[in-house]
Structure formats: C-alpha cells, structure tokens
Amino acid sequence: MSDRPHPILVGVAALVYLFLMVPLVIVVGAALSDTTYLTFPPKGLSLRWFENIFEISAFRRTIVTSLQIAFLGTLIALLIGIPAAYALNRFRVELPNWLGTLFVLPILVPEIVFGFALLKSLTAGAGVPIFAALLIGHTLLVLPYVVRVISASLASFDFSIEEAAISLGSAPVKTFFTIVLPNVRAGVIAAFILAFITSLNDVSVSLFLTGPGISTLPIQILAHVEQFFDPTVASVSVLLMFLTVAVMAVVERTLGLTFLAK
Amino acid sequence: MTQPLDLQSISAHYGTTKVLEDLSLSVQAGELVSLLGASGCGKTTTLRLIAGFLSPTTGSITLGGRDLTRLPPHKRDIGLVFQNYALFPHLSVLDNVAFGLKQRGLGSTERRKRAMGMLERVGLTPLADRSPGALSGGQKQRVALARALVIEPPLLMFDEPLSNLDAKLRVDMRVEIRQLQRANGTTSVYVTHDQEEAFSISDRVAIMNAGRLMQFDRPEVLYRRPANTFVARFVGFENIIPFKVTARDGAAVAAETAGMTLHLSQAGFGSIPDSFLLATRPDGLAVSTDPDAEGLPAQLGLRTYLGRAYQYQCETPAGRVVANGSLTTPLEAGTRVKLVPVPEQCTILPAEGAH
Numbered sequence: 001m002s003d004r005p006h007p008i009l010v011g012v013a014a015l016v017y018l019f020l021m022v023p024l025v026i027v028v029g030a031a032l033s034d035t036t037y038l039t040f041p042p043k044g045l046s047l048r049w050f051e052n053i054f055e056i057s058a059f060r061r062t063i064v065t066s067l068q069i070a071f072l073g074t075l076i077a078l079l080i081g082i083p084a085a086y087a088l089n090r091f092r093v094e095l096p097n098w099l100g101t102l103f104v105l106p107i108l109v110p111e112i113v114f115g116f117a118l119l120k121s122l123t124a125g126a127g128v129p130i131f132a133a134l135l136i137g138h139t140l141l142v143l144p145y146v147v148r149v150i151s152a153s154l155a156s157f158d159f160s161i162e163e164a165a166i167s168l169g170s171a172p173v174k175t176f177f178t179i180v181l182p183n184v185r186a187g188v189i190a191a192f193i194l195a196f197i198t199s200l201n202d203v204s205v206s207l208f209l210t211g212p213g214i215s216t217l218p219i220q221i222l223a224h225v226e227q228f229f230d231p232t233v234a235s236v237s238v239l240l241m242f243l244t245v246a247v248m249a250v251v252e253r254t255l256g257l258t259f260l261a262k
Numbered sequence: 263m264t265q266p267l268d269l270q271s272i273s274a275h276y277g278t279t280k281v282l283e284d285l286s287l288s289v290q291a292g293e294l295v296s297l298l299g300a301s302g303c304g305k306t307t308t309l310r311l312i313a314g315f316l317s318p319t320t321g322s323i324t325l326g327g328r329d330l331t332r333l334p335p336h337k338r339d340i341g342l343v344f345q346n347y348a349l350f351p352h353l354s355v356l357d358n359v360a361f362g363l364k365q366r367g368l369g370s371t372e373r374r375k376r377a378m379g380m381l382e383r384v385g386l387t388p389l390a391d392r393s394p395g396a397l398s399g400g401q402k403q404r405v406a407l408a409r410a411l412v413i414e415p416p417l418l419m420f421d422e423p424l425s426n427l428d429a430k431l432r433v434d435m436r437v438e439i440r441q442l443q444r445a446n447g448t449t450s451v452y453v454t455h456d457q458e459e460a461f462s463i464s465d466r467v468a469i470m471n472a473g474r475l476m477q478f479d480r481p482e483v484l485y486r487r488p489a490n491t492f493v494a495r496f497v498g499f500e501n502i503i504p505f506k507v508t509a510r511d512g513a514a515v516a517a518e519t520a521g522m523t524l525h526l527s528q529a530g531f532g533s534i535p536d537s538f539l540l541a542t543r544p545d546g547l548a549v550s551t552d553p554d555a556e557g558l559p560a561q562l563g564l565r566t567y568l569g570r571a572y573q574y575q576c577e578t579p580a581g582r583v584v585a586n587g588s589l590t591t592p593l594e595a596g597t598r599v600k601l602v603p604v605p606e607q608c609t610i611l612p613a614e615g616a617h
C-alpha cells in the first residue's frame with residue numbers, strides 16, 4: 001500500500017477545513033469593510049469599525065466585565081474543580097458512583113433554564129448584586145467542564161506515584177502540589193481554556209443575570225445588532241477571537257512553562 | 263540503623279470484608295522476609311498497613327521499638343518499591359532519586375552527591391539526566407530501588423518488584439536486590455507470588471492464605487517440612503495420603519492405609535501421631551512393577567513426559583495420586599503397579615482437623 005492518503009480522505013479533510021475557515025474569513029473581511037453596513041467581500045479597507053468599538057462606552061465596559069467574569073469564574077471553578085476531580089478519582093472505589101455524575105448535571109440542564117433558575121434564586125430571590133450573580137452563574141456554568149477535563153487527565157494518573165512520594169517523606173498536601181498537579185498540568189491548561197472560552201461566549205445564562213449598568217460583551221453585541229447594522233459586530237467578533245487566542249497563548253506559556261523547560 | 267519489625271495480631275477490613283485476620287509477624291533486624299501467597303491473599307494489604315496507607319482494625323505495628331500504628335505514612339521512613347515502578351514522570355532520574363533527600367532537608371550539592379553515588383551503585387550513572395519515560399523496565403526498577411535505598415530507611419518494602427520484567431532479568435535483578443539489601447543490612451519485606459523468587463532471596467518466608475499466616479520459616483524448612491496441608495500442597499507435596507499407626511516398637515512405627523503397611527523410623531520425623539497424613543512430591547513415590555513390593559496398589563492413568571522423568575496419574579484405594587517413573591521403562595495406562603513411598607522424600611502432617 002502507498003503512504004499517500006486516499007484522495008477522498010484529502011478531499012473530505014479539505015472540505016472540513018473550508019467549512020471551519022469560511023465563517024472566520026467572512027467575519028474578518030466584513031470587519032475590515034469601509035462601508036456603513038455589513039458586507040462581504042469588503043468594499044474598501046479600513047480599521048474604523050475597530051475604533052468604533054472603543055468609542056461606544058457600552059462595548060468598553062462590557063469587554064472589561066466579560067474578561068473579569070471569565071477570568072474570576074474560571075479561577076474559582078478551578079479552585080473547586082481540581083480538588084473535586086482529585087477526590088473523585090483518588091477515592092473512586094470508596095465513593096458512590098452518582099457523586100461524579102452530580103458534577104456533570106449542569107451540562108444536562110438547558111442553559112436557558114439554568115439561567116432563569118439562577119435569576120429566580122440569586123438576583124430576584126436572594127438579592128445578590130448583579131456582578132456577583134454573574135460570577136456565580138458563570139462559575140457554575142464552567143465547573144462541569146473543569147471537573148470533566150481534569151478527571152480525564154487524572155484517570156490516567158497512577159496514584160502509586162503519589163504514595164511513593166509520601167513514603168519518601170513528602171506530606172500529602174505538599175505531594176499534591178509537587179507530584180500530582182505537575183502531572184495533570186495539560187488537563188488544567190485545557191480546562192482553563194475551555195472554561196474561559198465558554199464563559200466569554202456565554203449568552204443564555206448571562207441574558208438573565210445582566211442588569212442595569214452591568215452587562216457582558218455577547219449581550220452587548222446582541223443589543224447592538226438589534227439597533228445597528230454596521231460592521232461593528234464583525235469587528236467585535238474579531239476582537240473576541242483575538243482575545244481568546246491571546247488568553248490561550250498566555251495560559252500555555254505560564255502554566256506550561258515548567259513543562260516546556262524540562 | 264537496622265531495626266526489627268513487629269506485627270502484632272493485625273486484622274484489616276475493606277468496608278465490611280475482612281482481608282487480614284490475626285496476622286502476627288516478627289522480622290528481625292537486617293532480615294529479608296518474603297510474603298508469599300496466591301493472588302488476593304492479602305500481601306499488598308499487609309504492605310500498605312506497614313507503610314501506613316491503610317489502618318489496621320486491630321493490632322499494632324512497631325519498627326525498632328517505635329510504634330507505627332498511628333503514625334501518618336510520610337513520617338514512617340520506609341523505602342517502598344512498587345510493581346509498576348511509580349517513578350515521578352516529570353522529574354529526571356537524578357531528581358527521582360534525590361526526592362527523598364530533598365524531603366529530609368538536604369542541600370542541593372549534598373543531595374546530588376548522594377543520589378549520584380546511589381545511581382552508581384545500581385549502574386545508572388550515564389542515565390542520570392534522562393526522563394523516566396525513556397528507560398527500559400529493568401532500568402526503571404533500578405531507579406526505583408535507588409530512590410528507596412538512598413534515604414537509608416530502617417525498613418525496605420517491595421511489592422512484586424520484578425513481575426513486569428522478563429524471566430532472565432528477573433533472576434539477575436533479584437540477585438542484585440539481595441546483594442544491595444545484604445550490603446546495607448536493611449530489614450526488608452518482599453512480596454511475591456513466585457515461590458522460587460521468594461525461596462531464593464529470603465532469610466525467611468511467610469506463606470499466606472486468605473488473609474492468614476499459614477507458616478513462617480526458613481525456605482529450607484518450608485520446602486522439606488511444611489506444617490500443614492496448605493503449605494505442603496503449595497510447595498509441591500501433591501500427594502497427601504492418610505495413615506493410621508498400627509504398631510510402635512521404640513523408634514520404629516508401622517502405619518497402614520488402604521492395602522499397604524508403611525514402616526517408618528520416628529527419628530526422621532520427630533513424633534508421629536496415631537493418625538497422620540503422609541505427604542510426598544511425585545518423586546517421593548517410586549513406581550514398582552514388582553507385585554510383591556510393599557507399596558500402595560495403583561492403576562496407572564495418563565502418562566506425561568517431564569524431560570527428567572515420566573509422570574503418571576494413578577488411581578489408588580486412597581484416592582488419586584501423582585508419581586514419577588523412570589525414563590528407561592515407560593509404562594502403559596492401565597498397568598497395575600505398587601507405589602512405594604521413599605521416606606527421605608516424605609513428610610508427616612497432622613491429620614486434618616487435628617490442628
């Protein structure tokens with residue numbers, strides 16, 4: 001048999017790439033257009049719609065809020081999710097099976113329902129301030145992903161390695177940080193990125209929890225397109241994409257640094 | 263530095279299932295003791311109790327007079343070698359070995375010096391900077407050994423350290439382990455389910471069955487004088503035939519079983535109870551075609567070729583037994599023979615229920 005991939009395989013792969021890339025190309029193209037309406041291919045080239053984002057104060061504010069919520073929410077979810085995933089795997093034999101399922105349940109609930117339930121209980125019910133409610137909502141939204149992804153990477157971790165470290169005199173908590181965590185770093189990075197992006201792009205949960213004065217970027221985009229048809233939405237989308245890529249790069253660099261240095 | 267280990271009537275449970283029952287075991291300072299037994303008999307559980315990863319339901323564990331029973335595992339100062347090596351994947355070979363020294367607060371130059379010295383003893387100096395993922399099984403196990411030895415623990419424990427290695431390497435490594443252990447004089451507990459491995463490297467062997475200690479003695483004693491039918495079968499006494507003493511005359515004893523009388527001298531066996539079991543390996547029953555021989559009447563069944571002998575499945579009035587016959591005269595199935603016990607190759611066990 002030849003080493004060359006089958007032509008059909010090449011064709012399908014090319015189609016998939018096309019399918020994935022075309023929307024991106026269109027959005028980037030539309031964002032660069034010099035027109036006052038959304039169009040593709042772009043007519044003329046200009047960065048004025050990128051400038052426009054920062055001229056609209058609502059965009060400026062919501063970008064900051066979205067980044068804050070996504071960053072803090074992901075961090076809190078990691079602080080809860082890493083120990084939870086560790087316990088679920090370390091004591092798999094001793095713990096009942098349904099406990100693991102419990103952490104995945106929020107994924108099964110439609111996000112709209114989830115958002116509405118949070119509105120009822122947090123903002124309307126307990127009078128939690130909007131920012132805090134958003135933070136709680138997003139933390140809960142991304143927690144299942146964090147637990148799942150880190151569990152998957154702990155599943156292939158051999159806990160006798162941990163016991164070896166303990167027998168050599170390393171206290172259990174210290175062992176967790178020096179031995180367990182470095183070996184699931186890839187999982188932590190993946191969980192961080194997945195959670196951050198999920199939070200940054202969320203509409204359904206935020207829709208219910210945003211309120212006067214505080215909103216997130218996706219909600220602001222929705223509000224904007226209801227009134228305007230200019231290329232600002234496209235340029236915001238491009239900005240959002242770059243932010244995501246930047247965050248991924250930063251996370252890879254910082255969390256992955258010791259890994260690369262090895 | 264060498265210290266005795268003492269287990270006092272330990273019992274252990276997983277949930278409600280009892281996995282160890284009333285286990286007492288004393289390992290002398292500098293001694294290597296193996297725990298030997300079938301899968302699931304509680305060997306690993308015993309190690310985990312000593313290491314502190316599991317608490318006994320009852321009983322106590324002391325090491326050199328220090329009570330370990332309630333001490334957390336990281337304070338027990340025990341070197342562990344695991345079946346799957348359990349090396350730290352994110353650390354170099356050198357850092358793996360130096361890990362325990364770091365926990366003991368040694369400075370980095372001292373750590374490096376000692377770890378390199380230990381790596382030299384196990385012949386791994388050139389691999390110090392490798393990552394464990396890039397080592398062969400035998401090399402990994404040497405690193406694991408070095409990592410456990412370098413902290414100079416008063417107790418070393420091995421859980422089937424060689425079972426992932428191929429046969430040849432297994433034999434080489436066990437000699438190496440024994441030499442290192444001897445040189446350091448470190449008290450050691452070694453878990454294996456390989457009888458040859460246990461007998462070859464241990465000062466004493468503890469044979470376990472279903473969470474209980476069946477016999478604890480030197481390999482030579484276990485091999486020649488098992489104390490009960492379980493150990494007897496375990497070390498290869500396949501034939502266990504019940505006898506009753508019919509006459510005693512000084513040291514001479516006559517005993518009888520279905521169709522034969524056996525003459526024994528008490529001298530070789532210590533005391534012989536009135537009712538006992540004669541245990542032999544297949545080599546301990548001579549196959550005789552002489553109809554007048556004083557032996558167990560038998561009819562030969564299936565014959566298999568062992569290389570050094572033919573082995574026969576035999577039907578006798580005392581049940582089915584296995585005997586080895588000479589290579590020069592292969593006998594056919596159905597032949598009627600006498601099986602004559604060779605006293606030097608037999609041992610005597612108390613009758614079932616008598617102990």
Ligand SMILES: Nc1ncnc2c1ncn2[C@@H]1O[C@H](COP(=O)(O)OP(=O)(O)OP(=O)(O)O)[C@@H](O)[C@H]1O
Nearest residue numbers: 093276281299300301302303304305306307308455
């Ligand atoms: N975490 C656990 N929960 C419940 N039962 C367990 C657990 N670990 C072991 N057991 C049971 O305890 C018994 C003893 O297990 P142990 O691991 O000590 O056996 P072992 O002698 O080391 O066997 P092997 O030679 O297969 O390693 C077995 O019957 C096993 O099924």
Ligand SMILES: [Mg+2]
Nearest residue numbers: 305306307421
């Ligand atoms: Mg075991």
